């Protein structure tokens with residue numbers, strides 16, 4: 001008998017793997033669903049022995065955390081995989097990165113050895129490039145935002161128009177000067193708490209509009225640089241995979 | 250000044266946050282290919298003129314893309330129709346029609362190849378040309394513009410788009426694109442002798458393509474065509490279709506594209522054969538793709554195996570015209586089902602043949618899956634109608650087939666029919682209700698359950714070129730709608746069975762526009778242009794289609810002409826009339842088609858030439874082709890020895 005792939009309803013999880021991936025360049029326009037489909041196909045191409053849920057249409061065991069919105073780039077998206085045979089995380093990392101299209105890049109992978117991963121993703125570090133906006137303009141707007149105690153913004157969600165405070169979640173924010181071609185380009189860096197309602201960078205931009213009339217003439221480019229627990233001082237975003245690494249060594 | 254082939258992505262990127270589903274414009278599909286602009290001599294842009302979600306999975310374009318990109322001296326990139334939201338932004342910001350591979354301006358390519366499986370993509374072609382900065386009228390193009398080539402089934406009558414295209418390819422494209430590439434390459438290497446006209450003449454002379462501008466059409470005072478003649482002695486009177494033989498030698502797609510965006514066809518497609526000789530008289534696909542050429546069982550298995558490995562798809566569709574007709578289909582189904590039994594891979598065979606064998610096949614392929622619905626296509630409601638269209642299915646056949654299906658655990662049966670067929674009366678269509686009722690009755694009896702369902706899906710018949718019905722009158726849309734309404738009432742008022750029967754249909758109006766575009770001649774070109782100027786886009790999408798816009802455009806563009814919409818659609822043609830596509834040779838002998846049309850009217854069926862002697866349809870003789878079918882004698886596939894899983898943890902750790 002040739003080797004058989006695992007039977008469909010007897011593929012229990014023997015190991016969980018946590019990975020960080022990036023969404024870069026033009027692939028930032030992929031939605032969460034697009035990524036899900038691409039990942040499932042890449043897992044099959046890379047022949048990762050996935051664990052499956054039982055039932056008529058079994059699903060591979062994959063959990064997603066907090067994915068960045070369509071149009072937003074990221075260096076720090078996290079996914080957990082359940083596999084049915086023990087794997088070498090580095091080999092899976094390489095094979096999966098190879099199987100995904102360039103721009104969806106798997107950066108690191110560890111064996112999950114600690115609980116409560118999702119709760120560890122407390123805050124995100126964002127970088128927002130504002131082509132066509134001068135640094136002084138942006139700094140003034142940021143100062144106005146940070147000086148306010150609450151800035152209500154609106155966003156269209158699946159459940160209709162929601163109104164919520166965008167200021168409270170912003171832990172800190174700074175501006176720097178940059179350039180994009182021959183245009184000025186302010187660069188906003190900020191740490192924002194993940195939570196509900198989730199405050200996204202575009203909500204912070206709405207808040208900047210509302211406190212200081214900041215209107216970027218060109219769509220800003222947003223990148224999530226990091227995601228994880230806050231340090232003791234509550235200002236720096238730490239590596240959420242570190243506890244798993246520590247538990248393994 | 251940007252250099253030719255430079256990416257426009259920077260400019261496009263700024264527009265994407267404002268459009269719906271931006272992912273469809275970014276490319277980046279697994280297995281897509283991007284080559285250096287200056288590394289090759291001939292550059293093709295290939296377009297499926299519909300939204301990305303419909304166009305990206307198209308096999309024809311994927312195959313040609315691979316065939317061209319395999320050549321070191323050529324490249325191919327893909328482009329699709331952009332939705333009106335992006336179109337408006339592109340116009341406002343001066344962003345040209347782009348390819349999704351390297352986001353290069355379509356106007357920079359040597360060739361723009363369009364794939365038309367339906368005529369309803371014509372207006373999308375005009376949008377793309379215009380956005381690309383290519384004059385929509387071929388006569389206004391110069392050497393700086395790409396040569397616009399149409400292909401696909403609709404290109405068998407390219408006369409309505411003759412004003413807009415430079416050339417058309419009839420039939421299979423694999424060898425044709427290679428020949429065109431060679432000709433363009435030598436023309437460029439020889440410093441473009443004769444300019445654009447020189448190239449077109451060269452392409453036409455070889456008979457590889459049809460160049461409409463090298464043919465003159467003369468009309469009679471009553472509007473009919475008097476004659477179509479080449480304007481140059483070097484150009485053939487008739488242009489032939491291309492027929493690819495020995496499909497095992499052409500195992501494409503070898504690396505199917507896997508889109509990131511969600512599409513209408515989320516699976517890997519494998520053509521198990523080309524052509525169909527069942528001889529259904531309404532079916533253009535069956536007529537123009539003759540003869541039948543099968544892929545061998547091992548050839549199919551290799552494509553499936555390789556495709557799954559390269560794509561990671563979970564579903565494989567064995568697509569062909571009447572797929573269950575493959576001479577070794579039972580073995581193909583059993584072997585593939587065995588091979589993938591324990592994996593998550595599912596197999597589908599979109600066959601609608603009305604017989605128990607077809608149900609057995611579906612059972613085999615759904616061994617460990619859910620049995621939801623099966624589809625059968627009797628096409629005609631009454632026995633008489635089915636004789637006219639040559640769909641040789643009796644009511645007993647149908648009842649026996651659905652009984653097997655319901656008994657096999659299938660709960661839902663879908664039946665395809667057409668409305669508006671030649672000689673059809675209200676009574677023929679009302680028989681659809683009777684059939685559906687009998688189907689439910691049989692299903693309830695065999696299962697003892699009440700929850701079984703039957704859906705009848707009804708399409709309006711549009712007569713197509715190169716079929717025996719090419720002479721037929723199309724039913725006007727009022728009559729179509731009235732017939733369908735009557736049928737709907739009959740089903741709704743059926744106390745006993747009505748609740749178990751669903752009915753799906755479209756109104757008759759889009760069919761009239763399709764009718765004009767299908768059997769039109771060059772005078773339809775101005776109608777298309779007018780409709781497009783008036784805003785026609787995405788005509789295959791009911792939310793974008795406007796019948797009134799088309800009728801107004803026809804009234805304006807055909808003013809003063811002896812022809813109108815009715816002339817093109819509801820008028821029956823005589824044998825003596827010169828048809829607009831008669832100089833385009835699908836291999837079918839026109840006398841044979843006419844006799845088959847007469848047989849249809851006399852309700853005489855014709856058999857399938859795979860299993861009975863040749864009926865002299867003309868194809869094999871004319872084109873020097875032959876039927877290529879099994880059995881090959883190979884019935885069991887060797888099971889592949891899978892290499893060890895590469896990502897496992899090593900034992901000692």
Ligand code: B12
Nearest residue numbers: 303307308309362363364400401402418421422534569570
């Ligand atoms: C899969 C399929 C679909 C899928 C996927 C469509 C897609 N994007 O590909 C879905 C379900 C979405 C679909 C929808 C429709 N389909 Co469909 N579909 C098929 C099917 C089963 C297979 C198509 C296929 O992959 N063929 C194989 C490829 C390789 O062939 P090809 O595309 O013709 O390409 C070759 C040549 O034509 C040529 N060529 C093609 N383009 C070009 C371009 C150039 C420049 C050149 C040189 C050559 C060239 O070269 C290629 C290689 O040889 C066929 C039946 C069949 N077996 O062909 C029906 C078929 C094509 N569909 C048909 C129809 C009517 C439709 C719909 C209009 C149905 C509807 N009423 O909604 C829609 C139209 C969708 C749209 N807007 O384009 C008809 C076309 C009728 C006809 N006139 O021949 C067919 C033939 C079915 C039939 N028996 O009638 N379809």
Ligand code: SF4
Nearest residue numbers: 525527529532535570
């Ligand atoms: S079986 Fe009939 S309808 Fe189907 S492809 Fe063949 S000829 Fe056309």
